[in-house]
Amino acid sequence: MLNDYRQRYGLSEDPFSDDPGFPLFTGGGRRQVLDQLLHLCQFSQNLLVVTGEQGVGKTRIAHALADSLEEQDQLCFLALSAGQTLEQLLVAIAESFNLPIPSPASVENLLSEIESFVSATDSDGENESEGLILIIIDNAEHLDSSSVAVLASLIENKLQANSAHIVLVGEPRLVSRLNGLESDKLQISDFHLPAFSLSETVDYLNFRMEMADYLGPEIFTDAVVDPWWRQAHGQLGVVHEFAQDKLLQSVMPQEEPGRSNLPVFHIVAISAVIAIAGVFYLYLDDKEADKNLTARVVASVPAVTTQSSVASVTNQSIALANTETPVQPILQSLPNTAESLVQVDNVVVDQSDVSSESVAIEIPNSDVVDAATIKEITSSIPEETVKNNPPAASTQSVSYQAEPKQTTISELSGNFTAHEKKILAWSPSQFTIQLLGVSSLKSAQEFVSSQSNNAELLIFKTKRSGKDWFVVVTGHYASNAQARAAIGSLPAAQRDAGPWPRQIQIIQKEIRQ
Structure with a gap:
């Protein structure tokens, strides 16, 4: 799904991935902070501190500072974790500068090795050809008071040359530890990163889309971002999740209303049971309809008495005309079914013989159909619809098909x-x-x-x-x-x-x- 929204928006990468190397958004005062850090690294001897609440972008500023160094500058970038000791910190610094690790690796021996390295790089503070020595420590709020004091003493006593600096990046509680230091010589430059405002957050999200090669109209607006911004409380990682979810939702197929959450197997099984029950019900209903139809026809048309005047009908077959509208029912008492059959001796309604007119025949509900009634029936049938057929040896039938109901537009x-x-x-x-x-x-x-x-x-x-x-x-x-x-x-x-x-x-x- 991630690839889908990249393809839809023409993105070269995921704009909201947790990538500290992503281009720096310079709004919200970030450009000014970065410029001041670079200036103080060149022309001051201060301990540099960047603070801010969790998720406001401190790590991104630290990486931007590291990326701004020249090729001749030497960098040590450390991201501390909770519980890391001072010895472990000094070992990591020595390894970053490819220094030998003394044995035993005590705090005193490690500090001596680092001081010798700095002195050899710039012994009198006037040689600028070697570039800067910069130590950036991210998550510096994990430093305990003793570690902060050692780093401060390193700046105050040993790293007096302009070429060497330490930058501490952490949450505001780091400042309380720095305030506990007792030193008249140490100067601290503290920069606080505030959380983005709503408009800055909107610009930030659209900036990241643009940096990922999105060329369309702006997707994120104040109305869209406002609820995210209120819930995030300045944490950009939370805003990233909301923005990524919006992009994912835009490429997901719309869920059909009323869609069942049952597993497919259960849905198929239930459908099969319903289908079987429906067929069984219709089968029983058809049998009952046939029984009722037979009983009602027998009651309506008892055995027709043969009389002398019927002789003229017995040798003929009557073909009822049928137009596009189905033939009307012969007996008013017949149920309105899709297809009904009425049996009458020696009378045939054949739907295969179709004329341009329809004939409605009604047989009175009496015990005996006399000759006069049959004559009346035959006289009402157009001549062209009456055909001579051989005498029927067996009982014929009258067929009637009800008109199917159609749903109109x-x-x-x-x-x-x-x-x-x-x-x-x-x-x-x-x-x-x-x-x-x-x-x-x-x-x-x-x-x-x-x-x-x-x-x-x-x-x-x-x-x-x-x-x-x-x-x-x-x-x-x-x-x-x-x-x-x-x-x-x-x-x-x-x-x-x-x-x-x-x-x-x-x-x-x-x-x-």
Whole structure:
């Protein structure tokens, strides 16, 4: 997923990774602090201290200072951990300058080795060709009082040459230990890094996107960053997590409303049980319908008495005409089923013989159908629909098929707004630009009405966490690339809302649901 949002935004690297080598954001007074540190390293003999609350960017300043040194300068950069002893600290300094470790590696022997190295580099303080000797100690709040005193004495007594300096970087409690030092000669230059303001945090996030080769409109605005900034309390790492989550969410597929959290296996099993139960119910229902139909037909049409006037009908087959509308039921007492069969002796309704007219035949509900009734039936049938067929040796049937109910477009479209109908008419393969998503229809309408291109903005309703969610979109484009390019031409207020392309097919599915 990380690679996905890099690809979408055209990033060469993750802008919010924990990389101390990332370019320094010079806002929020950081540029001024770095310039003063460089100046004091060149022209002072002070102990330099940089303090700030956790997460405000102290380590980044320390790395920027180290990166600003010249090639001839010699650097020792240490990041302390809790519980590290003074002996371990001095050994690390000696190893950074490739000095031999004395045996035994006591504090006195290690200090002597470091002092000899500094003296050999610049014995009289006037040789500038060798460059600076700079010791940067990050997380210096872990230093105990004795370690702070030893480092201070090293600056005060031994490193008087302008070429050697120590920079301590840590949280504000480090200052209380420095204030406990008793020295008239030692001078301390203390720089405090404040947390970024809201506007500085917004500029900082957009700066990191730009440094990662993002070329589009600004993604982070005051409205987007404000809740993050309030929760972070100045910790940039927390802000990074919020920003990274926003980029991830922008490339994740939208979760379908009402989606079940059940495992796929359980969903399949439940669906199978429901399907089997449905088939069983329909099977029983069909059997009951057949039984009821047979009983009702027998009650309505008992055995037809053969009379002399029926002879003219027994040798003929009556083909009922059938138009696009199914034949009306012969018996009013028949149930309204999808397909019913009514058996009448020597009378056949054959749907294969279709004419341009429909014939409705009603047989009175009596015990005996007399000849007069049959004559009346035959006289009501057009001549072209009556065909001579060989006498039927067995009982024939009258078939009736009920008209299937169809859902019209008007029934569906009645549930959608004019904006939603317009979106449904677009090609599913195209893309549109989503500008805003809010939980209130009134808020969406107010946003649309306040825009200069409000005639081009459409609102549709979907579901989010089971609640109504109203989304504002604009335009429809043949491809994702065209939609992304169109974002740059949107009004500033819409670009600041954080728009992104969405496939119309997904939106249409959300509208229909």
